[in-house]
Amino acid sequence: AQSVTQLDSQVPVFEEAPVELRCNYSSSVSVYLFWYVQYPNQGLQLLLKYLSGSTLVESINGFEAEFNKSQTSFHLRKPSVHISDTAEYFCAVSDFSYNTDKLIFGTGTRLQVFP
Amino acid sequence: EAGVAQSPRYKIIEKRQSVAFWCNPISGHATLYWYQQILGQGPKLLIQFQNNGVVDDSQLPKDRFSAERLKGVDSTLKIQPAKLEDSAVYLCASSRIRGAGEQYFGPGTRLTVT
Numbered sequence: 312a313q314s315v316t317q318l319d320s321q322v323p324v325f326e327e328a329p330v331e332l333r334c335n336y337s338s339s340v341s342v343y344l345f346w347y348v349q350y351p352n353q354g355l356q357l358l359l360k361y362l363s364g365s366t367l368v369e370s371i372n373g374f375e376a377e378f379n380k381s382q383t384s385f386h387l388r389k390p391s392v393h394i395s396d397t398a399e400y401f402c403a404v405s406d407f408s409y410n411t412d413k414l415i416f417g418t419g420t421r422l423q424v425f426p
Numbered sequence: 427e428a429g430v431a432q433s434p435r436y437k438i439i440e441k442r443q444s445v446a447f448w449c450n451p452i453s454g455h456a457t458l459y460w461y462q463q464i465l466g467q468g469p470k471l472l473i474q475f476q477n478n479g480v481v482d483d484s485q486l487p488k489d490r491f492s493a494e495r496l497k498g499v500d501s502t503l504k505i506q507p508a509k510l511e512d513s514a515v516y517l518c519a520s521s522r523i524r525g526a527g528e529q530y531f532g533p534g535t536r537l538t539v540t
Contacts, residue, residue: 315468347531354430354517355469355531401468412521413459413482414529416468 313337313406317417325425326394332387332420334376334402343405344385345414346376350398358400361385372396397424428452430532432518438538444506447535450499451520457481459529460493460503461517469517475501508539 318333336342346358359370366378376387385402399421403414431450439445451458456477461469472491474481477498486493490509495501505512515536519529 345528354533355519357528357530360528403468412457413471413474414461414469416470418466418468 313342313404313415315402315404315415315417317402317420319420320418321421321423323423323425324392327391329390330388330392330396330422332400332402332422334385334387334417336383336385336402336404336415341406344376344378345403345405346370346374346385346387347401347403347416348398349401349419355401358387392422392424394424394426396422398422430518430520430530432516432532432535434535435533436536436538438540439508441510441539442507444504445508445537446502446504447516447518447537449501449503449518449532451501451518452522452530455520455522455530456498457521457523458495458501459519459521460501461519463515463517463534465514472503505537508537510539513537513539 314337316335324330344361347355348358349355359368359376361368361378369375374389376385378385399419401419402417405412405414433448458475460472462472463469472486473483473493475495478495491505493503515534517534518532521529
């Protein structure tokens, strides 16, 4: 069965510093990969996704993630974080080789940005 | 375009009581999902509907949980009787095309069982 590992449960960082949130998934033939963000008391919002094509995908607010098939990773990066980026970030995979297209989530990484 | 609507936002019940959650997906979205998110964990799929048919309910505790989507639009998730370990946020999501990957989530219902 597909699984997702987020290696860091919490990542503290100062404002304007770079950040990387790590995500690894178990190997499969074909997968879709996602990063969702959850702000306090809000639902999950899609941050970015990899379906096919270019292995580097970007969001509108400066985040990017690179699909690395050989390392089965989909790490999330931002070169300069802002206070407003403080949130919980979830990596997810959808394995469309099975009947369902459910999302398998990691346990989340809490990004805390300090002034 | 209106997002996924859920109600209530918060619910507190005692163990062994019953509770129901409601979800209205984005208009035109044929696929609807219910996820359970326990504190400190990622969401876990409970059940997936395609229109009014069940696609996947393999992780739904069927002895106490039930869900329906009778007209292929809104959906209700019920727990009867509730246990302490059911305390969680229940998230509803919808997608326009099954298999396209992108799911849109509602704000969730936070359930506390005492």
